Structures are given as structure tokens and as C-alpha cells.
Amino acid sequence: MAETASGYIQHHLQNLTYGQLPADYVRADGSVLSDATWTFAHSAQEAADMGFWALHVDSMFWSLLLGFVFVGLFQFVAKRATSGVPGGLQNAIESIVEFVDTSVKESFSGKNAVIAPLGLTIFCWIFLMNLMDLIPVDWIPGLATLLGIPYMKIVPSTDPNITMAMSLSVFMLMIFYWIKVKGVGGMFGDLALHPFSSSNPVFKVLLMPVNLLLETVSLIAKPISLGLRLFGNMYAGELIFILIAMIGYAQLPLHFGWAVLHILVITLQAYIFMTLTIVYLSMVHEEH
Amino acid sequence: MNINATIIGQTIAFAFFVWFCMKFVWPPLIGALQERQKKIADGLAAADRADKDLEQAQAKIAEELAAAKQQAQEIIEQANRRASAIVEEAKDDARKEGERLLVAAQAEIEQQVSQARNELRAQVASIAVAGASKVISKNLDEAANSALVDQFVAEL
Secondary structure, three states: OOOOHHHHHHHHOOOOEEEEEOOOOEOOOOOEOOOOEEEEOOOHHHHHHOOOOEEEHHHHHHHHHHHHHHHHHHHHHHHOOOOOOOOHHHHHHHHHHHHHHHHHHHHOOOOOOOHHHHHHHHHHHHHHHHHHHHOOOOHHHHHHHHOOOOOOOOOHHHOHHHHHHHHHHHHHHHHHHHHHHHHHHHHHHHHHOOOOOOOOHHHHHHHHHHHHHHHHHHHHHHHHHHHHHHHHHHHHHHHHHHHHHOOHHHHHHHHHHHHHHHHHHHHHHHHHHHHHHHHHHHHHHOOO | OOOOOHHHHHHHHHHHHHHHHHHHHHHHHHHHHHHHHHHHHHHHHHHHHHHHHHHHHHHHHHHHHHHHHHHHHHHHHHHHHHHHHHHHHHHHHHHHHHHHHHHHHHHHHHHHHHHHHHHHHHHHHHHHHHHHHHHHHHOOOHHHHHHHHHHHHHHO
16 A cells, blocks of 8 residues: 555545635645646645535446436436336335335324425435445546546535535425415414413413424524534444445455445435434424 | 535425326326226125115015915815815705705605506406306306406415
8 A cells, every 4th residue: 555544534524625716826736826726635734725616527427326326317217107016126216215205294284285296305315425425435536547547436425515405405495384284473373382381471472482492593594504414423333334344355354244234224214314404304394 | 415406306206296197197107096096895885785775685586486386276275165166056956956866766666566456356347247247157156256256366
């Protein structure tokens, strides 16, 4: 191994970033840019210096690819779906759909045409993204290095951008349906009149700031915990795969054991993300 | 691990995939599932109905069988009654005919008896006349008279 252990780990945890570097920037290889340049980052420092308007090309590529795998497969089956005796593939797809449908029906009693497809998309997409974790950590990055691509992180759910984008989308949907179902006043009431309430109007008003503070914090905590839970689990799992990959031939049994455990983790994380989404969305539909 | 525009890209991708799933994936799949559920429910209901129909048909069969049996019984009884009536009638007729024949025979017998009596009476008269004429022709011979009377008596 040419690199140091920490270099190896850092390399595996660095996204392929495309963004603009400012003029007079000293690059990782020592060269100096004369103009502001759009380019791929060649070090973690460069990626950081690109600021907000940079893109993790590898995360987006794998995420989109897996998303298309999901919709492509499901649409392929959906087009041929028959109410007669289903074939093997339709059977498998149907069992997933039915599983999601049951999960939605268990925690959400209202009528909303978005929640079930949303849940299905979240479950399948996140599952596929997590599944990339089971591909040995050096295969695709190694291939990318041969092709001259400096970084390649193939598990999109180990990128906080990906997980936070999804949890923030869920959060926006939550706010949208909250206002749509109950109005701004109802939303304010949900935030200000619980958990402490009083039948005395004066106390009610006095308790409002306290309630507002508590409820707002717990509200803000929802998307953050939702996104970071998935990110943290996958990132930690990935890190352990990388650590295992560094210990030579002894990695084989360890890798196998961790991979088997991870099959459970990736499914569980996808399921948790879906279930919490459904729960959050059903919460804003409910009357207290 | 930087937060950057990837978050926007992923949000757009997420919205697209959810929209696509909502539009083209979920409805046909869940539709197929619901349709199959309905088919199965219909099939079960039809089986139930068929069971009930069968039960009804069997009840009807039993009913009609009983009715047919009863009718047959009635017909047999009627026939028996008719047969015994015919036999009675025949017996009656035979008895009447016998009585009639008996009466006729008796009348004939009586008629023949009276005829025979009349013939006998005529014969007795002629024999008496012949006997008397013989008695008169032989006259006074005691022995001859008595022999004649014996002969006459024997001829009676």
C-alpha cells in the first residue's frame, strides 16, 4: 500500500467534487490558478474550498443510477401487472408494495395519495443506496483510479448531502401538509398549545412561549435526526468496512461477518427512514 | 463531508422519483393487488352461493321425491279400492244371476211337475177306463176280476 493508513481512509471517504476554485488558488499539486476555474477537486482541502456551489458527482451519479434502477424495475413490473396469477418478479415487487402499503395503513388513517408512493420510493431507493455498501470497498474506487478519476465514493447514503436532502424534503412535505390540512392557525396551535395546556386563558398565553420553544426544537430535531441517523449508520458501517479492508488476508472472515450484519442494518435503516416519514406525515394530519 | 449543492440535486432527484412513483408505479401495482383481492372475494362469494344453491336444489329434490312417493301411494290405494269395488260388483252380479237362474229352474221344475201330473192324471183316467172296460168284458169271474184289479194296480 503506497499510502499511509489515514491517507487510505481519507481517500475512501472523499467524494468526487466538481466546483469552482478561485483565482490565485494554490492547488494540491502546488500549481497556482491564474483564473477562477471549474474543475474536479484533487484533495479534501480543494473540495472544501469550493464552497457551497460544488457538486458531489459520485453521490449524484450513484444516487440517480440507483433511483432509475428502482423506478425502471418497478415500472417494468407495473406496466405488466396482472390481477391474475403473478409471475415471480411481480410477486416479489408486489410483496414490497404490499409491505409498504401495510406500513402506511398501520400508522396513517387519513387519505393522502402521496404518502404511500413516497414511502415506497424512500424504502427502495435508500435500500439500494445502502446496498452499495456491500460491494467491497476497493473495487469500484480502484477501477475509477485506473480510469483517472481521483475519488469515487459509491455509497450515496454515506454522504450527508444525500440523506439530509431526503429528510429535508420530507420536512418540507410535512410543513406543506400541516398548513394544507390545518391552516397556519392550526399549525401554530399545534406548536403553541402543547404539551402544557391550561383551561385558564391567562395561563394559556403564559405557557405559549414555553410550548413554542419545546415544540419548535422537537420539530427541528425531526429532519435532522432523520437524515443524520441514516448518514451516521451508513458512514460508520462504511468506515468499518474500510478499516477491515486494511488488515490484509485476515479481513476475509471479518468482512464476511460485518457484511452479513450489514444486510440487516441497511434494510433496517431503509425501513426506519420510511416508517418515520410516514409517522411524521401522519402526525400533521392528526387532530389532537 | 461538505454540505454543498449536492443537497439541491438530490432534492430534485428525490422529488422526481417520488412523482414518477406516484404517477406510474404505485397506481398500477396497487390496482392489480386490489383487483386480485376483489377477484378472490368474488370467487369465494360465488362458491358460497353455489353451496347454497346446491343445498336448495337438494332440499327441492327431497321435497319432490316425497311428493311423488305420496302420489304413487295414492294411486295404488285408489287402484286397490277400484279393484275391490270391481270384485264386489262381480260377486254381486254373480249372486243375482245365480238367484235368477235358481228361480227360473224352480219355475221350470214346477211347470214340469204340474205337466207330469196332468199327463199322469190323463193316463190314470185312460187306464181306469181301459181297466173298467176289461172288467166289464170278462164279467163275473171272481178270480179273473181280482187278477184284473191286481194287474191294474200293478200298472199304476
